[in-house]
Amino acid sequence: xxxxxxxxxxxxxxxxxxxxxxxxxxxxxxxxxxxxxxxxxxxxxxxxxxxxxxxxxxxxxxxxxxxxxxxxxxxxxxxxxxxxxxxxxxxxxxxxxxxxxxxxxxxxxxxxxxxxxxxxxxxxxxxxxxxxxxxxxxxxxxxxxxxxxxxxxxxxxxxxxxxxxxxxxxxxxxxxxxxxxxxxxxxxxxxxxxxxxxxxxxxxxxxxxxxxxxxxxxxxxxxxxxxxxxxxxxxxxxxxxxxxxxxxxxxxxxxxxxxxxxxxxxxxxxxxxxxxxxxxxxxxxxxxxxxxxxxxxxxxxxxxxxxxxxxxxxxxxxxxxxxxxxxxxxxxxxxxxxxx
Numbered sequence: 001x002x003x004x005x006x007x008x009x010x011x012x013x014x015x016x017x018x019x020x021x022x023x024x025x026x027x028x029x030x031x032x033x034x035x036x037x038x039x040x041x042x043x044x045x046x047x048x049x050x051x052x053x054x055x056x057x058x059x060x061x062x063x064x065x066x067x068x069x070x071x072x073x074x075x076x077x078x079x080x081x082x083x084x085x086x087x088x089x090x091x092x093x094x095x096x097x098x099x100x101x102x103x104x105x106x107x108x109x110x111x112x113x114x115x116x117x118x119x120x121x122x123x124x125x126x127x128x129x130x131x132x133x134x135x136x137x138x139x140x141x142x143x144x145x146x147x148x149x150x151x152x153x154x155x156x157x158x159x160x161x162x163x164x165x166x167x168x169x170x171x172x173x174x175x176x177x178x179x180x181x182x183x184x185x186x187x188x189x190x191x192x193x194x195x196x197x198x199x200x201x202x203x204x205x206x207x208x209x210x211x212x213x214x215x216x217x218x219x220x221x222x223x224x225x226x227x228x229x230x231x232x233x234x235x236x237x238x239x240x241x242x243x244x245x246x247x248x249x250x251x252x253x254x255x256x257x258x259x260x261x262x263x264x265x266x267x268x269x270x271x272x273x274x275x276x277x278x279x280x281x282x283x284x285x286x287x288x289x290x291x292x293x294x295x296x297x298x299x300x301x302x303x304x305x306x307x308x309x310x311x312x313x314x315x316x317x318x319x320x321x322x323x324x325x326x327x328x329x330x331x332x333x334x335x336x337x338x339x340x
Contacts, residue, residue: 007288027055038163043129250289267303
């Protein structure tokens, strides 16, 4: 089993909103031009850049050096300092970022009809000037045991250092590498597609159930399923389940430990049931995290009574002796309506 564990941390899904380097460069040039190479770092100038090229929003956020949600919260904090209240939904902050990556229009000369577009337009017209105010100021002094998030080579001196960076068009390679040490390249993109990566195993199990016409279903997030304090990822059959499946992918050992503990808890629940009513526990796992936790992997094997499989071993679930073999072909097909 250990030999079939694969890692997925080097190759990431592009997702629907990946910003290519040349696309980001267009946003950078639009911001650089609109702000006159940082000499006019105003909300009006930045909004002009975003209106011309939506990816200029990404450049601004990267100058701040924060995730979409963090940048929105920074604007909220700036507003609070003026004894005003600003409310921003984190989902809206992420969607604005995704739209910018796709190059979709964010600002409009006349308010659009769509309620979401109106909301995004109004939010940006509020948030961008606030971020401009933050960036114009030098980094605040903090205690010696703290480090401020804006204490970066381009923003530690406020507008002066930003203008220097934008005017020269160059950055020290050591500074760039240090920024990567602090933030990791692809960190924001990795966060934005983490849900896709996390669904990798769940999608594979769903495809297996459909291909072999197995009567089973995936549970919804936080779904309340009778008989479970916390619903497993899959139930087979869909009603009165006899097999429960946990689908877990992890790339770090700490998360692997937590997911093994989850399966052990399921084992405790089943052991408390009458022997005749105990369900078979199956774990479908992958990722390098489990490879670092051999002792925990052994505990998972014990909790599942040996029914632990990687993505490479998925077909074993339906082969002779596999826990899903008895349920192949049990899914009822929808009846066809007669034409009238």
